[in-house]
Amino acid sequence: MIIPFAPGGGTDLTARAIAMKLTEAWGQTVVPDNRAGANGTIAVDIATKSPPDGYTLTMISSSHSVNSSLYKLPYDLSRDLAPITQATTQPYALVVHPSVAAKSVKEVIALAKAKPDAMTYGSSGLGGLSHLSGALLCSLAGIKLVHVPYKGGAPALNDVVGGQIQMLFSTLLQSDTQRKAGRVRALAVTTKQRSPGAPDLPTMQEAGVPGYEVAGWYGVLAPAKTPRPIIDKLNVEIVRILHSPDVQNRLAADGSEAVGSTPEQFGAHIKSEVAKWAKVVKEANIRVD
Numbered sequence: 001m002i003i004p005f006a007p008g009g010g011t012d013l014t015a016r017a018i019a020m021k022l023t024e025a026w027g028q029t030v031v032p033d034n035r036a037g038a039n040g041t042i043a044v045d046i047a048t049k050s051p052p053d054g055y056t057l058t059m060i061s062s063s064h065s066v067n068s069s070l071y072k073l074p075y076d077l078s079r080d081l082a083p084i085t086q087a088t089t090q091p092y093a094l095v096v097h098p099s100v101a102a103k104s105v106k107e108v109i110a111l112a113k114a115k116p117d118a119m120t121y122g123s124s125g126l127g128g129l130s131h132l133s134g135a136l137l138c139s140l141a142g143i144k145l146v147h148v149p150y151k152g153g154a155p156a157l158n159d160v161v162g163g164q165i166q167m168l169f170s171t172l173l174q175s176d177t178q179r180k181a182g183r184v185r186a187l188a189v190t191t192k193q194r195s196p197g198a199p200d201l202p203t204m205q206e207a208g209v210p211g212y213e214v215a216g217w218y219g220v221l222a223p224a225k226t227p228r229p230i231i232d233k234l235n236v237e238i239v240r241i242l243h244s245p246d247v248q249n250r251l252a253a254d255g256s257e258a259v260g261s262t263p264e265q266f267g268a269h270i271k272s273e274v275a276k277w278a279k280v281v282k283e284a285n286i287r288v289d
Contacts, residue, residue: 002058004043006036010171010254014087014218015059017250021241030057039067039127041074048080052223054230057084062129062217065273069281070127070288077274081221083266084234087242088256090216091191092133092169093201095157095184100166105188105207108167112143120146121167122156127288130156132277133169133190133214135284140209160184171216172197172255190214197255217259219266231263 001019005011012034019030035043040063047058058081068077075081094105102108112119123131126149138145148165150156153174160168161183168175168184172195178184188207189195191214204212220238222231239260241247248258261269280286 001030001032002043002047002056003032003034004036004040004058004060004064005034007034010088010090010173010216010256011059011061011218013254014251014256015220017247018059018087018220018238018241021244021247022237025237025241039071040064041067041071044077044081045074047221047223048075050223052082052226054222054226054234057220057222057234059087060219060221062215062273065270066127066129066132066277066281068274069278070286078267078271080224082224082226082231083263083270084220084222084231085238085242085263086217086219086259086261086266086269087238088218088251088254089191089259090254090256091172091189091195091197092130092214092216093172093175093179093189093198094133094137094167094187094204095160095170095175095179096167096187097160097163097165098182098185099163100185102187103185105204105209108187109141109143109208112141112145116144117146119167120148120165121169122148122150122159122165123169124153124156125149125151127281127286129214129216130169131286132280132284134167135280135286136212136214137204137209139280139283140212157184169214173253176255195255196257197252217269218256219270235263 003015019032022030050056121134179186188204242258242260
C-alpha cells in the first residue's frame, strides 16, 4: 500500500487502517509504504509503473485531482490507475478571527464586497484544497480575497488565532480545539451536507453560497489493467473494512466519514473532481512555480 504523504496525516491514518485489516482478513501481509514528495505525485507514479497483479495498491487524496491541473504529471490519473473505492470524505470549515465583523458567511461576503482585496485568507499551501476552497468562494460569490499560503494548515491556523490573517478553510480536526476555546469563529462547513463532527455548523450552501461544495477525500487504486476479479475482491473487502465500527472510529478522529463506493462510482468521482478543479484553477489563474 503506497502512501503518497508522510506518516501521521489523514491519508496515512486511513491507509494504515485498511492495510492492517486486509492483513487480518487474508493472512497476507499488506505493508504500508510512505513515499512522500512532489505533492503526492511520486507515490502515484510508482504505482502506475507497478505490475497490475493486485499486489500493489496506492491511496490518493483529493489533492491529486488538483495536481492534474497544476503540474505536468508523468501519468494520467484516470487512464493509468484502476479505481477500487473512495474511502472517505471530510469537510473543511471556514473559520475567522473573532475580530472579524462577520458572524455569517453572508456577512463575510458583504465585507469583502465593501473592501475588495482587503480581507486575507490563509491556506496550507499554494494549490492545496484549502487554497482552492477560498478561490471557489471568490468565484461563486463575486468577491476578491487576498490569499496567503503557508507551509501547512497548522501555521496558517496559528496566524488566524494570532490575528495576522483573518480567515482560513481548515479541517475540522485541526480547528476543533481553537473553535471550542473561542479563539476562532467557525461559520460553515464546505460539504454538501452538514458534518456529524460539527452538526451546529451550516453548509456553505445553507449559508448563502449556492453551488458551493468542497470535500476532501481519500481513495484506493491499483495500476491500470489489474484484472477485474482482483479489483472486485479488493473492493468488497475494503468497503467492508471501511464500515467496521473500529475503523469508522479511527476515521472520525480525522474528521472523516467512510464512503465505500463501487469502482465505477469512484472513477466517475475522480473525473468530476479533476474537471471541477481545472475550472477553478483556470478562473483564478493559479500558477505553481
